[in-house]
Amino acid sequence: MTADLGALLLADGRLPTGGHAHSAGLEPALVGGLDAGQVPDYIDARLRTVGLVEASAAAAALRTALEEPARLDRVQDELLARTPSAPLRQASELLGRGLARLAWRLWPEHPAVVALHGLGRPPLRPIALGVVGAALGMSAAAVARASLYDDAQTVAAASLKLLPVDPADATSWLLGAASTIEAIVERAVATGPDELPALTAPMVELWSLDHHHSTRRIFVS
Template identity: 35%
Template sequence: METSHRTQSPAPARAALLVLADGRFPAGGHAHSGGAEAAVKAGRIHDAAGLAGFCRGRLHTTGLTAAALAAAAALGLDPLALDEAADARTPSSALRTTGRKLGRQLMRAARATWPSSELDALAAALPKGAHQPVVLGLAARAAGLGPLDAAHCAVYETVSGPATAAVRLLGLDPFEATAVLARLAPDMDQVAERACTAARQGIDALPAASAPLLDITAEQHAAWPVRLFAS
């Protein structure tokens, strides 16, 4: 079924979104905190309120950018050009490395789950890994999902990773962490819609929102001799 012009997928394919967004999907995300580990050490996250603020800021900056890239890939825009756009929007060398590592891991899982010539072609063109949001968008496309689905998956990953990490790092009550995610749901919907709208306007219109503090702490975190999470 052609997916390149859909805003969202028809009902029969929607269950695939649950598989793709499931934290147990073997794409390596569980090993990354999305910057939460560095924020905890710096004292910027120490309770549920701090986690909520961190996640909201991440969602409206790097989350928006990732969601737009994923939506654009799901629409069928050139994945190699999108990968270059992702590189340009990731000033931190550590985060570029992380993005490609996660993309490589997601690629393996996606190709095994939803075989696709487009995924095969991107894997062949970038054997060291494409940026994760680009792979995510192509995986969504291969699964019969649309750009809005891909954007929703990207924004959810943006906040669910730090929330899960905070439970491990702080011993935060899992119920509180889940409540943070639930309360962010309207923001997630808004960001996904904005990302999808931008993707429809082409690569040059994709947002380039960033969070400089996340870039700085990512470089610092990468140099830590001992850490619980890879990023």
């Protein structure tokens, strides 16, 4: 029951981790020329690239947290090597710090939480997500699914503030991504810490650099 409730908890935008301040790159993408009608395609593209990498890292972090928590730094290093944009790394660290703080308040004696705080640097969001999932007793698949859902939902929620979008349409985008999310979950749980995919989304990275230097923005990323 704790694992099932934990999955719902991680999918809740009201979780105090600061996720509401992020748009998953939608804001700079729209400034860069993305059309409102292309948002579902943007969600799909993120899931197949950034989403797959981060979901795989979250699943790997969960398994490492349960088996060898002292080696969480290995998963962190592998993910850092696959995140070339400095602003995207910083955004992930902000979200990871929020999750790490929550974990420390709720499970301060859990070996994985202790290891997470022993990294000596802010954990990236997927690493912290995997540790929280381990503390909640979630499966690797559940954590990967939570990571992917959060990515898609972040875009959908941000669209309501950035575009004239009917909330029902934004919800339909999420439902439309369901089969893609499940297919990626299967791929994510089949990879180990040393086998993380290295897919990139060049335009997302470029837009993140532009957004970082923008003086007029609503979202952090």
